[in-house]
Amino acid sequence: MAARSETLTARDAVARRLRAGGTDWRSWLLEGALLLSLLVALGILFVLVGDVLIKAFPLLAERPLDFLTSTVSARAERAGIIQAIIGSITITLIVAVLAIPIGVGAAIYLEEYARDTRLARFIRTNIRNLAGVPAIVYGLLGLAVFSTALGLGSVLLAGGLTLAVLVLPIVVITTSEALTAVPDAIREAAFGVGATRWETIRSHVLPYAAPGIFTGTILSLGRAFGETAPLLMVGAIAGTFSFVGAPWEQLGEGYTTLPTIVYHWAGYPQAEFRALGAAAIVVLLGVILLVNATAIVLRNRYDRKW
Amino acid sequence: MIGTLVLSGCVTTPRASGAGQGGTVIASGSSTVEPITSLVAEDFAAITDGFDYQVDGPGTGDGFALFCDGATDISDASRPIKEEEAAACEENGINYVELKIAVDGISVITSTANDAVDCLSFLDLYALLGPESQGLDNWSAADDLAGELAAELGDEYGAAHTPYPDAALEVTAPGEESGTYDSFIELVIEDIADTRGEDAVARADYTASADDNVIVEGISGSGTSLGWVGFAFYDENSDVLRSIEVDGGDGCVAPTAETIASNEYPIARDLFIYVNTDRAADNQALADFIDYYLSDEGIALVEEADYVSLTPEALEETRAVWEGR
Numbered sequence: 001m002a003a004r005s006e007t008l009t010a011r012d013a014v015a016r017r018l019r020a021g022g023t024d025w026r027s028w029l030l031e032g033a034l035l036l037s038l039l040v041a042l043g044i045l046f047v048l049v050g051d052v053l054i055k056a057f058p059l060l061a062e063r064p065l066d067f068l069t070s071t072v073s074a075r076a077e078r079a080g081i082i083q084a085i086i087g088s089i090t091i092t093l094i095v096a097v098l099a100i101p102i103g104v105g106a107a108i109y110l111e112e113y114a115r116d117t118r119l120a121r122f123i124r125t126n127i128r129n130l131a132g133v134p135a136i137v138y139g140l141l142g143l144a145v146f147s148t149a150l151g152l153g154s155v156l157l158a159g160g161l162t163l164a165v166l167v168l169p170i171v172v173i174t175t176s177e178a179l180t181a182v183p184d185a186i187r188e189a190a191f192g193v194g195a196t197r198w199e200t201i202r203s204h205v206l207p208y209a210a211p212g213i214f215t216g217t218i219l220s221l222g223r224a225f226g227e228t229a230p231l232l233m234v235g236a237i238a239g240t241f242s243f244v245g246a247p248w249e250q251l252g253e254g255y256t257t258l259p260t261i262v263y264h265w266a267g268y269p270q271a272e273f274r275a276l277g278a279a280a281i282v283v284l285l286g287v288i289l290l291v292n293a294t295a296i297v298l299r300n301r302y303d304r305k306w
Numbered sequence: 307m308i309g310t311l312v313l314s315g316c317v318t319t320p321r322a323s324g325a326g327q328g329g330t331v332i333a334s335g336s337s338t339v340e341p342i343t344s345l346v347a348e349d350f351a352a353i354t355d356g357f358d359y360q361v362d363g364p365g366t367g368d369g370f371a372l373f374c375d376g377a378t379d380i381s382d383a384s385r386p387i388k389e390e391e392a393a394a395c396e397e398n399g400i401n402y403v404e405l406k407i408a409v410d411g412i413s414v415i416t417s418t419a420n421d422a423v424d425c426l427s428f429l430d431l432y433a434l435l436g437p438e439s440q441g442l443d444n445w446s447a448a449d450d451l452a453g454e455l456a457a458e459l460g461d462e463y464g465a466a467h468t469p470y471p472d473a474a475l476e477v478t479a480p481g482e483e484s485g486t487y488d489s490f491i492e493l494v495i496e497d498i499a500d501t502r503g504e505d506a507v508a509r510a511d512y513t514a515s516a517d518d519n520v521i522v523e524g525i526s527g528s529g530t531s532l533g534w535v536g537f538a539f540y541d542e543n544s545d546v547l548r549s550i551e552v553d554g555g556d557g558c559v560a561p562t563a564e565t566i567a568s569n570e571y572p573i574a575r576d577l578f579i580y581v582n583t584d585r586a587a588d589n590q591a592l593a594d595f596i597d598y599y600l601s602d603e604g605i606a607l608v609e610e611a612d613y614v615s616l617t618p619e620a621l622e623e624t625r626a627v628w629e630g631r
Contacts, residue, residue: 073348074344075348237360237361238362239334240340242347242358264363267363267517267519269543
């Protein structure tokens with residue numbers, strides 16, 4: 001109790017000091033510079049999004065459903081993105097099913113079970129390095145391992161596996177960070193009342209780390225959703241094709257994704273394709289916004305204070 | 307494993323045989339030709355039950371790598387097959403025919419704001435864009451080089467249109483990885499460079515892009531720009547771009563569909579599809595598809611994709627090659 005009232009007093013003192021220092025020109029300068037940074041960042045974002053929305057609006061207003069449900073086509077007036085939507089969603093599901101359990105599992109082992117040896121530190125450092133490897137390198141890896149060595153060919157499953165490998169280090173790192181943020185006192189308290197290591201992790205560490213793990217993994221899915229370069233290496237079609245099917249039928253077939261389609265349409269000479277590309281970007285942004293909103297909702301729902 | 311079975315199943319065995327029946331056709335290759343093949347495939351699919359297709363456009367070179375590996379039935383190409391690519395096909399036992407399907411002009415372009423230059427000969431283009439133009443950042447700085455070339459080579463490659471305007475020379479053009487770059491070098495620069503004992507390349511100090519729409523932006527954004535793009539990209543953007551007439555030794559010619567088709571316009575390249583003939587013998591859908599591609603209906607789609615149609619004689623020749631496969 002005594003400690004608490006002391007902190008309050010200190011906080012009051014700081015507040016008083018801040019109110020008194022209102023004419024400090026250095027503070028004004030700093031505040032101005034920071035505000036400017038914010039405005040520049042927001043300005044760029046508004047210009048980009050505004051430009052895309054303006055280009056996309058006529059098309060989305062004219063045939064919103066038709067655009068979402070038509071197949072890719074070399075004729076602008078009937079081109080749509082249904083195959084790209086199915087492709088992107090299926091690939092993201094493959095990534096979720098593979099990368100999340102493996103990544104979270106690896107992080108729990110690294111943080112909770114592994115001793116802090118030279119080897120463990122070496123592995124940790126390398127996982128961090130892996131997260132910084134350019135995406136195209138994972139594309140080459142996917143081409144060599146999944147498409148060629150495993151003989152999958154240029155099919156959706158190969159794309160999904162490649163992106164799962166791509167986001168794996170990100171999942172491990174974000175989960176590790178969420179786990180290390182849980183105070184040791186929580187673990188010690190659990191051990192103190194006789195809990196086993198498993199019980200401690202399941203009932204104490206994981207619930208507290210959950211918001212961080214959710215945020216990290218969902219953001220990594222957003223990353224997978226937006227990747228283009230590695231998929232072009234493992235056969236995403238920057239062109240047209242006739243196949244439309246349910247996600248499980250798509251696994252062994254040629255495929256495309258939303259960002260691949262945007263890239264493809266940007267290369268056409270006709271201006272109508274730029275409108276199509278902009279409309280596909282709007283859909284892509286919408287989905288990513290939805291994914292990020294889900295991350296925030298989950299984080300708030302499981303957020304705990306100690 | 308699923309992939310191998312499904313994919314190889316698609317490629318090698320037709321799902322049904324007989325004229326007008328279903329089946330699968332896989333095409334890859336040049337992104338320039340991709341829209342034509344896509345249009346033909348879409349229209350053919352509309353009149354054929356159970357016809358599945360896949361048309362990708364990673365580039366002519368990548369396309370031939372897949373084609374000679376047996377992964378595709380058709381390879382779209384914006385240049386003829388290279389010797390080493392043909393050798394790879396032969397090694398893998400891939401037999402094919404080369405079918406010329408359209409012509410694409412390469413437009414030399416500047417901004418609509420530039421009215422100082424109307425016509426350039428191959429000689430001018432070499433002086434302004436060739437390997438020896440490296441470092442020249444003003445049009446007029448190339449005057450001496452053009453004069454020297456004119457003295458050495460005469461009118462063989464067209465007259466030099468000196469003096470050039472005294473204005474900044476801002477070059478935006480396709481990068482080395484692009485087929486449009488290769489074609490420009492081969493058609494315009496190579497002969498003069500050989501005579502001069504230089505490498506057949508463009509100057510290295512220009513703004514390069516693989517995306518033609520980026521080049522259009524760059525050219526239209528500067529009043530004294532110079533560059534080149536495929537005819538379709540000029541044609542679609544003629545409100546912001548001005549094409550410069552080209553003199554290949556027989557006078558100045560502007561790029562239009564007519565002058566490109568008649569070979570009057572000197573910088574034009576042929577567009578091809580290569581078809582695996584063994585596959586065409588096994589897979590009726592592939593044979594029917596190519597029949598449709600070369601029919602009056604199919605080949606008319608070349609113009610819908612903004613390329614230039616073959617002359618009737620050239621089309622007859624292509625049909626004869628296909629029939630005689």
